[in-house]
Amino acid sequence: MARPRKAHPTEAELEVLHVLWADGPASVRHVMERLAKLKPRAYTSVMSLMTVMADKGLLKRTPEGRAFVYEPNVKRDAALGGMVGDLLHRAFHGSAPALVAQLLGRTSEKELDEIRKTIDDYRKRRGG
Secondary structure (H helix, E strand, C coil), rough: CCCCCCCCHHHHHHHHHHHHHHHHHHHHHHHHHHHHHCCCCCCHHHHHHHHHHHHHHHHHEEEECEEEEEEEEECCCHHHHHHHHHHHHHHCCHHHHHHHHHHHHHCCHHHHHHHHCCCHHHHHHHCC
């Protein structure tokens, strides 16, 4: 029996997406070399993962010579926003204040200043 498809990228898929979002379209070898900084992986493992991701629609692949070049088929904000929304509803019953309160306990003063600036910028853009 086949495993059910996950609504969001797995941890390994997210690592690949982060490389491609940062670096743009790339080969399996490029992604493998960047991922090696986190955890060494065999070329065939990365290639298999990226093939599955293309089959799932997370990546687009274009033939280039004897290899493929891969690029994200999902926007960063959409993918991460979906994951945060899922966490918000599953873990915090839809309560954004409860989620933020949980995060604040893990936040440095410098990060708090960045959060305040982000909130101020958001309010300005929203017109409030």
